[in-house]
Amino acid sequence: MQNKVRIVLVNTSHPGNIGGAARAMKNMGLADLYLVGPKHYPSDDAVSRAAGASDILENAVVVDTLEEALADCQLVIGTSARERNIPWPLVDPRQAADLVFDEGLVTAFVFGREDRGLTNEELQRCNYHVHIPSVETFSSLNLGAAVQVIAYELRMKSLLMKDAPVVASKWDVPAANVEQIDYLLEHLEKVLVQTEFLDPNMPMQVMTRFRRLFQRSRLDQQELGMLRGMLTSMEKQMND
């Protein structure tokens, strides 16, 4: 299980928090850490707070963009403190752990900046948002503490799962990954502009809503192929 869950930290300011996250991960049996544009890294503060989890830090992958961190993931869950304009599927940490184990997909948990979390655009790249149910008047957790809560719920679920589920649906086709969904949305946008359904000067929230829909559906590879094929057949008809 543990090698199927990735922790992604976006633009972390304090390297001590990266160390704290690494320690929490190792305590709970996670190992796959991606750092998107960390402010100060590598750092002695990170190593010191990791307190023996320095292997997690050494193996951490540092990338420039969130897209790189997510490309091969099939399920993306972003931490969110706030209500959003467009409602998004929202779970608590226990439900998030259930999702990970029930769906069995390569999953990323994405954690935002210490001071302002994830941007709307970053949150829209997520299939789900997870909210740690803090009190409203003092809602912002320390980053390492937030990673600890998620990693703890994953660990609890993995231990509780040793009793196998009574029924399990076996999907016949692997899930699409983030990169494939991105290509599908680009293709769809191109076709929708051509059919004049989408006005590129007044895009409104159309593509965001399509993104939310296809991410929520957890498209499999065959469904993705069908949708791409449908779009291609439409282009052919229009361009004939």
Next chain:
Amino acid sequence: MQNKVRIVLVNTSHPGNIGGAARAMKNMGLADLYLVGPKHYPSDDAVSRAAGASDILENAVVVDTLEEALADCQLVIGTSARERNIPWPLVDPRQAADLVFDEGLVTAFVFGREDRGLTNEELQRCNYHVHIPSVETFSSLNLGAAVQVIAYELRMKSLLMKDAPVVASKWDVPAANVEQIDYLLEHLEKVLVQTEFLDPNMPMQVMTRFRRLFQRSRLDQQELGMLRGMLTSMEKQMND
């Protein structure tokens, strides 16, 4: 509830951890903090890591002995990493939260030293031991992270007791109904035949897979309208 649960930290070495514990407490709605013989306290490090939970620190009670911290408590739960010589009632954090709410007693959670936890004598003062299920080869959590896990479970339990979802996604648009999905699929099939993506003499399972996809997605009315609008715009282009 929250004023019935006390967090007791014994001989804490690093004041930053006291601050981290205070922040985790306040995030999760706890307020009652006792410090038994802290090594360095008060401390700027504690205030800095508390990040706004300085009221918890200001109201913290500093005492010399564990006995003083526990005198008025009715249930004492001590954190333990190790197996003990004499077996003691042992629970995981979720079971510990259940105990607190089921028994409704004034409860203390006792956390030991960063390097060696609680002594045998201290552990024997506890009604229960709670073990956070870390991996055996890297079992020692940061003190603030351990407080976070316990406080989180207490918070989850308090929210679950309300018989309402812990977090609720508020969808802004009603879900589509069966008839609307049926019309969408009819419309889609018509367009796909026209684009020659679908051969009506060899339909295979294409429409069944589209049906499964749209039903699984739990389409809302707006998404349905977008998909219908997309199909209509494609028909217009093809028939022009």
